[in-house]
Amino acid sequence: MKLTTTLFATAALAVSTGAAISGSHMANEMTIVSWGGAYSNSQQKAYSDPYAAMTGVKIINDESSAEAVAKLRAMEEAGNVTWDVVDVVASDAIRLCDEGLALEINADTQLAAAPDGTPASKDFGDLLVSDCFIPQIVYSTTFGYRTDMVGATPPTSVCDVFDTKKYPGKRALEKRPINNMEWALLCDGVPKDKVYEVLATPAGQEQALAKLDTIKKDVIWWSAGADTPQLLADGEIVMGSTYNGRLFSVIEEQKQPVAMLWDAQVFDLDGWIIPAGLTPERQARALDYVKFATDTQRLADQAKYISYGPARKSSAPLVGKHATLGIEMAPHMPTDPNNAKNTFLYNYEFWADYRDDIDAKFQAWLAK
């Protein structure tokens, strides 16, 4: 054990002196971690390519966001953080901040102000859900349904998911309690503003599971965002929940007979964090990138490639047409007034506390 400690210490020393000698102000290479697929693609087109062209920085893309929290924790324990900027959902950003694995950011001094001079903290508003989190997009988890399998009266309410008489066939739900428990309570007659109050009690959790139990035999549980679009395209399910951008791609890009059911969509945020403990050069580079990538124009640019809403208020008017399809993107944004008539906001505080407890019950119920 002592030998390895000495070895590690020597190696660390060698690395740090090496870094000190290289001495430039900002690192000229960075690793950006994101989710892969169409989403990473939109980020590369809107942020990374222009940034690389502007600064000449070499950008390495990694697609590990799904395991980002676990990997960052392992990297920190090994004393070797290899990532510079990481794209995570807000709940993961909160946990990374809690664990001391992410850098705290001062929005007003470290992020770009809006073109009209509004400071970043006002421009992002209450989307700055954690001190470490730099919001990027608003996305939603919502339902899509097969237009050719629902008869003459397409579903209009999230409660139609629980109505197997009116809409027979399988449904796809995510294999975790988050969102499903809320929808179940909502459709079991709990008023929207009481949902989390009820869900905090064991009786409320039982109630939600009992409601889900009524459709359990008709549910296919998904764990990857690509599952529901595929199941819809194959006609395996009549409706299913997934991220709104995935449904956009099924409907508009692949022209499948699928439509959106925006009712009771759950808003969630995705954004950047910068790992704690980077060398000063790498940290400066990461901050510089993030400042560029989250300015008003860049966030609006991303919406040309994917139907997720920009997190800045000042970006909304700049959202234009899809880069290749040429259709207006605004009506496809989850934040569009027509789509956002009945919405939830992911309750970060609640799920940070209840996640372990409710997940244990949810998984036990699933295995029954």
Place this chain on the structure above:
Amino acid sequence: MTDATHTGPVLAADGRPLKKSLARALRMQKMRALMLIAPLLIFVLITFILPIADMLFRSVENQIVQKTLPETVKELASWDPMSGQAPGEPVYAALARDMKVAVKAKTHTRLGSRLNYELTGASSLFRKSGRAIKKWDLATDAPFKEKFLKIDKKWGDIGFWRMLQIYSPNLTNGYFLNAVDMQKGLDGPEARPENQQIYIKLFKRTLFMSLVITGSCILLGYPVAWILANLPMRTANMLMILVLLPFWTSLLVRTSAWKVMLQQQGVVNDVLVWLGIVGDSSRLVMINNQTGTIIAMTHILLPFMILPLYSVMQTIPPTYLRAAKSLGATNWTAFWRVYFPQSVPGIGAGSILVFILSIGYYITPEIVGGTSGTFISNRIAYHISSSLNWGLAAALGSILLGVVLILYWAYDHIVGIDNVKLGG
């Protein structure tokens, strides 16, 4: 009879006893051999054994409470949880001092996430309190009990303090109890509420399904290996490619292919409906359940059964069968009494490989298992990458390792590990 020099030990040329001399020479040889493999040994030790040992140690490690709240833990030791009263001011004063240090080092939220595994709400309690405590002045702001209660009533909750006391020691069996559906109660370990019990069920299911998968691999693999072993070399080599082909295809591709095959709008169901065997409205459910997992995993693990079987069968001379028949045995008797016993070492090797591989399988059950076909490894993966409860994941992993070792030991006793052959 009387010659004394012949009764003493045999001496080597240099006058030393031959036995010692030989032992010395052998020891030298062993040392030299050890030196040769030393680089590999050290490599394996550092990159494989140590990390695994470290991971297993996490299943009992619990230093975070004492490291973050050292003074509170000391003060809390004298508190009697049976008294029905929350601890007194000294504990809260110690807590304030500890928290002040922890908030500065930003370790209080980490402790909150740790304690949240045991008590729902600890996560936000520590986050919230950290923000308030930042503004406190330790010298002038006493007494602290009221101030803590003002932040959140949970600080006065006896259940919370009891939990903190139970999880104060640096080592805990809490993770292991949790891994077998139990928890630390007031009077020692107790069963978890029924609506939270899951792990025992998953362990049983993992073992049962691994056995079924091993069994179906034997049933499917044995005839294939038999044909391969009895064909002329050229043809056998050609067919061997078919066995190996799945090896060269990505695991994810193979698993997804099974999805396309088995789903309700999939190839198999379409063919059955077209043939009129099942009605269009009653298509078979063959995936997202146990059946799907067993089919897909049998296919994926089949080569691990066929290869050892094949190499053992190749060494069985065909003349034995002919001899048995010429002595009057029927085909079946010749096979069962003469051929099969000689192929048992191959079955043993294949079964061990398939069983141990399937017991730790993760990605295939995750994709095609639905809710009834998932394994314990899926929960381990969840706790490693999603809930970050590495202690529980380590405890589940340790138990799985223990189960495999016990089964291996049982196998050694019943069949004998010497009877396992991976090749001629």
